[in-house]
Amino acid sequence: MHKKLLIWDLPLRLFHWAFACTILALWYTAEQEGEFIELHMQLGYFALGLVIFRIIWGFVGPTHAKFSSFMPSPKSLYHYLCKQSSPSKPIAGHNPLGALMILLMLLLVLVQAISGLFIDDDIFSSGPYYGTISKETEKLMRFLHHNVFDLILASIVLHLSAITYYWQVKKLNLVKPMITGKKSTKLVDKSTAIAHSKIVLAIIIALLTAAFVYWLVIINAPVSDDFYY
Secondary structure, eight states, X not given: OOOEEEOSOHHHHHHHHHHHHHHXXXXXXXXXXXXXXXXXXXXXXXHHHHHHHHHHHHHHSOGGGSHHHHOXXXXXXXXXXXXXXXXXXXXXXXXXXXXXXXXXXXXXXXXXXXXXXXXXXXXSOBOTTTTSSOXXXXXXXXXXXHHXXXXXXXXXXXXXXXXXXXXXXXXXXXXXXXXXXXXXXXXXXXXXXXXXXXXXXXXXXXXXXXXXXXXXXXXXXXXXXXXXX
């Protein structure tokens, strides 16, 4: 019987599923013609917090959560693509293509969340920094917010297609390890396992991130003079 090794830490797994659910909720609330605009904005703040947490976790988290462990070079990406036609032992952490998808998704959602801080919905609500930038920059932010989400959806479709490919063609279930955090020694070497999930550190970072986002969108946000009339 093959032993199970801890590969994905708990904070990373919680981030992954919270991120997925948040993106889905953002899409739904955006499609309801302003009915859930306040909820949409709050979800946007939460998404911003998630991205900030993941970026920090990419430097201080366990091995496979760190950017340094999976950031692909052109050479490693080329060799990985060349080996797709022949069977090879699965990579314990993120493979080069998966790494690129992670970086892309973090960048897209970061742009989406930041641009939302500077625009309004033309009806009732506006981002906390609406009116603080030039009209030209505001126009750019509006363009980004209304178009980047299409790229996010396209990335999600690509991500799900890759998961399906690995499941159907390579007979590898990528979903289960992201739930349990563990992979079999049949698939990965014992040396790739992590000792623990650094949960205490993750809680501290999560609290600091939440405090920063609260400061950003509530405390530091300028109040328009129109607010008092």
